[in-house]
Amino acid sequence: MNTEKPKIMKVFDELLENPQNRLVEQAAQSGRIPIGYSCSFVPEPLLMTDRLFPVRLHAMGVTGTELADNYLSSLLCSYTRSILEFAMDDRYDLIRGWVFVPSCAHMQRLTDNLDYLKKPSFIHVIDVPRKVNSATVAWQTEELRMLADRLSEHFNVDTSDHALMKAIDEWNHFCSVVSKIGELRKRPNPPITGTEFHSAVMASLASPKDLILPYLETLHDEIKNQDTKGKYRARLMVAGGHLHDPEFIRVIESQGGLVVADRFCTGSIPGLNPVKVNGDPFRALAEQSFEKALCPRMMEDFERRLKLIMDTVKEYKVDGVVLEVIKFCDLWGVDAMPLVSALRNEGIPVLKLEREYRLGGEGQLRTRVQAFIESMGR
Amino acid sequence: MIAAGCDVGSLTTKAVILNNTRLLGHAIARSSINPEKSAAEVIEKALKAARLTFDDIGFCVGTGYGRERIEFVKKTVSEISCHAKGAHFLQPxxxxxxxxxxxxxxxxxxxxxxxxxxxxxxxxxxxxxxxxxxxxxxxxxxxxxxxxxxxxxxxxxxxxxxxxxxxxxxxxxxxxxxxxxxxxxxxxxxxxxxxxxxxxxxxxxxxxxxxxxxxxxxxxxxxxxxxxxxxxxxxxLRVDPQMMGALGAAVFAREKMGGK
Missing domain, CATH: 3.30.420.40 (ATPase, nucleotide binding domain)
Known part of the structure; x- marks a missing residue:
């Protein structure tokens, strides 16, 4: 396994130590407006118009959810409870607006409680339909226009078509740089580990894109001519819902499985595909949000979710898939059952792991991953 | 061809000494808070039961939650694989x-x-x-x-x-x-x-x-x-079921030494 980290990685690691990192502080101090969001159905380019910038909410380093547990049942997923915990602990005090999606009942409870307890001056819920067809794309386009109008009115920012087109260009450039790094993982000896890649992506999603881009370019330049420096026993793909902490991937990789591809809410596949504009930019964003999220809340999309994993397995020459599901996640909990069977039927080894938002039970995790790699004859 | 397996579990630590397919000795003890110490003590007991010394061991595999802390093993294998290996060895x-x-x-x-x-x-x-x-x-x-x-x-x-x-x-x-x-x-x-x-x-x-x-x-x-x-x-099975992980580890060790 690659033991020598690219030098630039220390920047990404440091940026992940705080949900409002120094780049967020820097942008906020210069008069820009950070907008927090928690779901992949929220189209980042819309939150990049004019002085706005999106900050993907994370609660890495959370040690408990004592405050949040007063309001959210312990049967709600630990991701939503962790976000509320940080919000109540004023860890997102720079965030000037919140955009949520009722993608599941847990997220809805988070939104309701955050609204009730913190009374933010700007909070908006995008009502994303659960089916994809021409009528729902039109609905979603209208939803995004409503959000744009509210942002414009509340923050006095330009969210016109022209401003959005500019933001989409910036977003697409950001995606192309991350994808360029991601492409290197297809190599027989990838120059970047899954832990490092995830750290860079997570830090980027939680930072203003223009300020993080130079670091991403440096990372690409630093590694593009390198190879994996150590040995690994298997190439793995991680799939599932919200996964923020790169430590989870580090534990997997500590057992000799190099994570070469990811398919989770905060990963790069297919989340960072560019937005294709052909006419109305709001409609393009609406189409893109349906295309990139691949969330199990879209029950009719199961075949597409399965196909994406199978295509990625082939493209990245993956030996086995680790399917991670946060405990009590209704959506992934239900989807995982047929997904595991379907992948196994295709001859793809699968390890399903139930986990909490923060890394725990490292010993058990190591044992399962080691046994999984051994069971693949590696 | 002396192979050994050591299983440092959460409650007990076990060791098995194997000569080809013959079980020469085994031992079990309560795990202490120090996995290195537990492993060293139990392998010593198993060797004593087998009337052997540490130098006689050709290859040793570690398993169990404390596997990565065992100082004298040459390889670690998950306890899941070891239990499977041990059971298959005893009863295919x-x-x-x-x-x-x-x-x-x-x-x-x-x-x-x-x-x-x-x-x-x-x-x-x-x-x-x-x-x-x-x-x-x-x-x-x-x-x-x-x-x-x-x-x-x-x-x-x-x-x-x-x-x-x-x-x-x-x-x-x-x-x-x-x-x-x-x-x-x-x-x-x-x-x-x-x-x-x-x-x-x-x-x-x-x-x-x-x-x-x-x-x-x-x-x-x-x-x-x-x-x-x-x-x-x-x-x-004909072996104490609690020893299965350590037995599987010893079988893995035997295979490492070229035994089938």
Whole structure:
């Protein structure tokens, strides 16, 4: 396994130590407006118009959810409870607006409680339909226009078509740089580990894109001519819902499985595909949000979710898939059952792991991953 | 060709010394807070039983939760693979293994070659583990090993409403206060344990032959309750089931040295 980290990685690691990192502080101090969001159905380019910038909410380093547990049942997923915990602990005090999606009942409870307890001056819920067809794309386009109008009115920012087109260009450039790094993982000896890649992506999603881009370019330049420096026993793909902490991937990789591809809410596949504009930019964003999220809340999309994993397995020459599901996640909990069977039927080894938002039970995790790699004859 | 396996588990540490296919010695001791020390002590005991010294060992494999802390092993293998290897070594017809350890339980399904086809582990709750039985035995004022034998005297086993270790304790205390016999309580506890683990075992798909490994497999009450739950006989293996992980590790070590 690659033991020598690219030098630039220390920047990404440091940026992940705080949900409002120094780049967020820097942008906020210069008069820009950070907008927090928690779901992949929220189209980042819309939150990049004019002085706005999106900050993907994370609660890495959370040690408990004592405050949040007063309001959210312990049967709600630990991701939503962790976000509320940080919000109540004023860890997102720079965030000037919140955009949520009722993608599941847990997220809805988070939104309701955050609204009730913190009374933010700007909070908006995008009502994303659960089916994809021409009528729902039109609905979603209208939803995004409503959000744009509210942002414009509340923050006095330009969210016109022209401003959005500019933001989409910036977003697409950001995606192309991350994808360029991601492409290197297809190599027989990838120059970047899954832990490092995830750290860079997570830090980027939680930072203003223009300020993080130079670091991403440096990372690409630093590694593009390198190879994996150590040995690994298997190439793995991680799939599932919200996964923020790169430590989870580090534990997997500590057992000799190099994570070469990811398919989770905060990963790069297919989340960072560019937005294709052909006419109305709001409609393009609406189409893109349906295309990139691949969330199990879209029950009719199961075949597409399965196909994406199978295509990625082939493209990245993956030996086995680790399917991670946060405990009590209704959506992934239900989807995982047929997904595991379907992948196994295709001859793809699968390890399903139930986990909490923060890394725990490292010993058990190591044992399962080691046994999984051994069971693949590696 | 002396091969050794050392299994540092959460509650006990085990070691096995193997000469080709012959078991020369084995040992078991309670795990201390220092896995290195536990492993060193237990391998020494096993070597003594085999009348060998440490220098005689050609290859040693470590397993168990403390595997990465064992200083003298040349390779580590997960306990899931080791239990599978040990069971296949003893009885090649085994296809399903139910391993109940001190703080977790696993169900493993094998193919005819002894390769793992599927496995599942329970680790977030003590109710399907040896720890559950330990707590219950203490509550009944019994030694852990008595929990199995006494349950054979039961006439009306209790039906535990909860398999949660904490709630089940409250329930058992209530029954004790009602002067219920310890045999009926022990039988109910074993059945609750088996019912819980059977759910896990069914999820890998039960295929005969089925065997149990881990310390709890020595409890005849659980073994019989498991047979009833799953509707299949449990293959009794010729080695202490608690040694299965260490035995599997020793078999892996033997293979590393070129043995088949």
């Amino acid at each position: 017809s085994v296809r399903t293994i139910i391993d109940i350890g001190g703080q977790d339980c696993k169900a493993i399904r094998l193919d005819a070659k002894g390769e793992i086809v599927k496995f599942i582990t329970n680790d977030k709750c003590a109710s399907g583990t040896g720890r559950f039985l330990e707590v219950m035995a203490k509550l009944l004022g019994l030694k852990l090993e008595e929990l199995g034998s006494i349950s054979s005297q039961a006439t009306r086993p209790i039906n535990l409403a909860s398999t949660c270790t904490v709630w089940a304790q409250a329930e058992v205390i209530m029954h004790l206060n009602e002067d219920m016999s310890r045999a009926d309580l022990a039988a109910g506890i074993n059945e609750a344990m088996a019912a819980r683990v059977a759910i896990l075992a069914r999820s890998v798909g039960i295929e005969k032959d089925v065997c149990m490994s881990g310390g709890v497999a020595k409890n005849t009450g659980v073994l019989e309750a498991m047979e009833k739950q799953l509707g299949v006989p449990m293959r009794r």
